Amino acid sequence: MNDSTQPALAIKQLSKTYDDKFEALKGIDLNVAPGDFFALLGPNGAGKSTTIGIICSLVRKTAGTVKIFGHDIDQDFSLAKQYVGVVPQEFNFNQFEKPIDILINQAGYYGIPAKLARERAEKYLKQLALWDKRDTPSRTLSGGMKRRLMIARALIHEPKLLVLDEPTAGVDIELRRSMWAFLQEINRQGTTIILTTHYLEEAESLCRNVAIIDHGEIVKNTSIRELLTQLNTETFVLDTKEQLDHCPQVAGYPLKQVDGHSLEVAVEKSQSINELFAALTEQGIHVVSMRNKTNRLEELFFDLVEKNLQEKANG
Amino acid sequence: MDNTQKWIAFSTIVRREIHRFMRIWPQTLVPPIITIVLYFVIFGRLIGSRIGEMAELPYIQFVAPGLIMMSVITNSYSNVVSSFYGSKFQRNIEELLVSPTPNWIILLGYVVGGMARGLGVGAMVTLLSLYFADFSLHSLPITIGIVLMTSLMFSLAGLINAIFAGSFDDISIIPTFVLTPLIYLGGVFYSIDLLGDFWGSVSLINPILYMVNAFRYGMVGITDIDITYSFAMVGLFSVVLFAAALQMLEKGSRLRS
Numbered sequence: 001m002n003d004s005t006q007p008a009l010a011i012k013q014l015s016k017t018y019d020d021k022f023e024a025l026k027g028i029d030l031n032v033a034p035g036d037f038f039a040l041l042g043p044n045g046a047g048k049s050t051t052i053g054i055i056c057s058l059v060r061k062t063a064g065t066v067k068i069f070g071h072d073i074d075q076d077f078s079l080a081k082q083y084v085g086v087v088p089q090e091f092n093f094n095q096f097e098k099p100i101d102i103l104i105n106q107a108g109y110y111g112i113p114a115k116l117a118r119e120r121a122e123k124y125l126k127q128l129a130l131w132d133k134r135d136t137p138s139r140t141l142s143g144g145m146k147r148r149l150m151i152a153r154a155l156i157h158e159p160k161l162l163v164l165d166e167p168t169a170g171v172d173i174e175l176r177r178s179m180w181a182f183l184q185e186i187n188r189q190g191t192t193i194i195l196t197t198h199y200l201e202e203a204e205s206l207c208r209n210v211a212i213i214d215h216g217e218i219v220k221n222t223s224i225r226e227l228l229t230q231l232n233t234e235t236f237v238l239d240t241k242e243q244l245d246h247c248p249q250v251a252g253y254p255l256k257q258v259d260g261h262s263l264e265v266a267v268e269k270s271q272s273i274n275e276l277f278a279a280l281t282e283q284g285i286h287v288v289s290m291r292n293k294t295n296r297l298e299e300l301f302f303d304l305v306e307k308n309l310q311e312k313a314n315g
Numbered sequence: 316m317d318n319t320q321k322w323i324a325f326s327t328i329v330r331r332e333i334h335r336f337m338r339i340w341p342q343t344l345v346p347p348i349i350t351i352v353l354y355f356v357i358f359g360r361l362i363g364s365r366i367g368e369m370a371e372l373p374y375i376q377f378v379a380p381g382l383i384m385m386s387v388i389t390n391s392y393s394n395v396v397s398s399f400y401g402s403k404f405q406r407n408i409e410e411l412l413v414s415p416t417p418n419w420i421i422l423l424g425y426v427v428g429g430m431a432r433g434l435g436v437g438a439m440v441t442l443l444s445l446y447f448a449d450f451s452l453h454s455l456p457i458t459i460g461i462v463l464m465t466s467l468m469f470s471l472a473g474l475i476n477a478i479f480a481g482s483f484d485d486i487s488i489i490p491t492f493v494l495t496p497l498i499y500l501g502g503v504f505y506s507i508d509l510l511g512d513f514w515g516s517v518s519l520i521n522p523i524l525y526m527v528n529a530f531r532y533g534m535v536g537i538t539d540i541d542i543t544y545s546f547a548m549v550g551l552f553s554v555v556l557f558a559a560a561l562q563m564l565e566k567g568s569r570l571r572s
Contacts, residue, residue: 108327111320
């Protein structure tokens with residue numbers, strides 16, 4: 001079997017019902033192409049972590065099949081596991097061990113010889129700016145360092161598919177950006193990446209394709225670009241040069257005054273923002289800067305989840 | 316995974332386990348030594364000299380093999396139960412569960428780690444016992460054989476306890492309420508001939524009795540029980556526990572949701 005021609009991840013009719021009868025996944029289908037940078041989005045409890053848990057064998061599925069580069073996780077579990085690296089949401093390493101030992105031990109569990117394990121541990125600890133901390137007990141690392149340690153650990157066997165469950169949760173913006181750059185680089189080098197995140201800006205910046213999961217069902221599975229074309233309305237915040245005594249009125253543009261120097265406006269895709277600027281200028285108001293009120297994907301995400309909720313309520 | 320990779324995975328687990336109990340040696344190696352020295356001083360020297368002979372042996376010679384076996388049993392058991400449950404509690408057991416390491420390698424790795432501590436402490440206690448008692452070794456193969464099998468059996472039991480345990484309380488219940496009474500009633504400190512017919516017969520359902528007697532036979536040539544029967548019992552228990560532990564790992568009981 002030529003692994004590179006197979007989908008990085010092929011999920012068919014995957015379902016999971018926990019012992020307490022909670023149905024976390026209701027027969028989902030999902031395909032991720034090799035080399036993709038894929039986002040799995042959804043509100044809390046939607047089924048994202050259950051899906052990831054099944055992919056990496058920490059959760060037992062109730063029904064369905066999961067194949068990783070063509071290898072079934074039940075029938076060909078050894079190869080399937082060799083191909084996956086996982087970065088979980090919670091810290092799950094021995095807090096009393098040193099980062100270098102955590103990485104070398106993890107390499108050992110994949111049957112990697114000691115010399116190669118040490119070389120790779122050094123490579124990834126350096127790439128993730130942890131080399132200076134290699135002999136420090138891992139419990140003393142900062143939250144960001146612990147996250148990076150889990151990424152290094154997931155990469156130690158150089159998997160073709162890397163799955164990250166909210167890898168930048170609780171990480172400051174500077175560190176988040178550096179992690180993004182690192183992930184983009186390994187994706188460029190050929191590693192397929194699946195990411196769950198609450199930071200939708202993260203998905204928009206990094207990912208090419210997306211699946212939105214809600215109540216154990218995939219409600220959308222498309223490219224980020226395609227998804228954004230479905231966005232009909234964007235809300236902008238406009239900062240004005242002049243002090244605003246009252247909210248200006250412009251026909252077709254529902255303006256709201258936020259404070260003395262800013263306005264909020266919802267602009268439909270068919271409308272021109274230049275027309276709005278021109279109308280404001282005529283009224284003696286000059287816009288000095290503008291920004292999206294919320295992330296564009298976030299608006300769409302809330303729309304889809306809300307729509308799904310309403311459909312369920314309507315039966 | 317090919318055989319070389321399996322060997323690397325196995326030796327990684329064993330090395331990590333040994334490194335763990337060596338790193339925390341004040342908790343893992345020193346207390347059993349102190350405890351056993353106190354047993355030797357109190358039961359061997361102070362009280363033992365007033366007891367006289369037990370099964371035609373000076374009391375300290377009678378009790379020493381049991382004390383060595385006691386340290387092997389408790390250390391083999393507690394190493395695996397605390398290490399495996401600690402990994403469950405911190406969730407770093409997931410490092411192994413997501414890897415391609417087969418379950419039987421995981422099982423063997425933890426068990427051999429437990430045996431390393433049990434046998435290591437047993438060897439130190441044996442050296443210490445030479446200071447308190449004189450004995451010539453009656454049969455090296457029987458001594459080594461039974462101590463290895465006992466250590467294996469209690470490492471397996473510790474693993475099963477850890478798989479079932481849902482809290483730190485659960486890993487102390489079995490040692491406190493099951494293991495300690497079985498050890499004390501397992502012929503470490505007395506010959507079952509003293510118990511009379513009824514309690515002597517009841518004692519025969521205690522597996523530790525067989526191990527202690529086989530070990531005592533290997534060291535000093537005296538036993539209450541048939542040695543072949545002892546080996547068969549320990550072997551049978553080990554096979555059953557191995558099969559049970561492997562089945563639990565395969566099913567992912569209390570490990571995978």
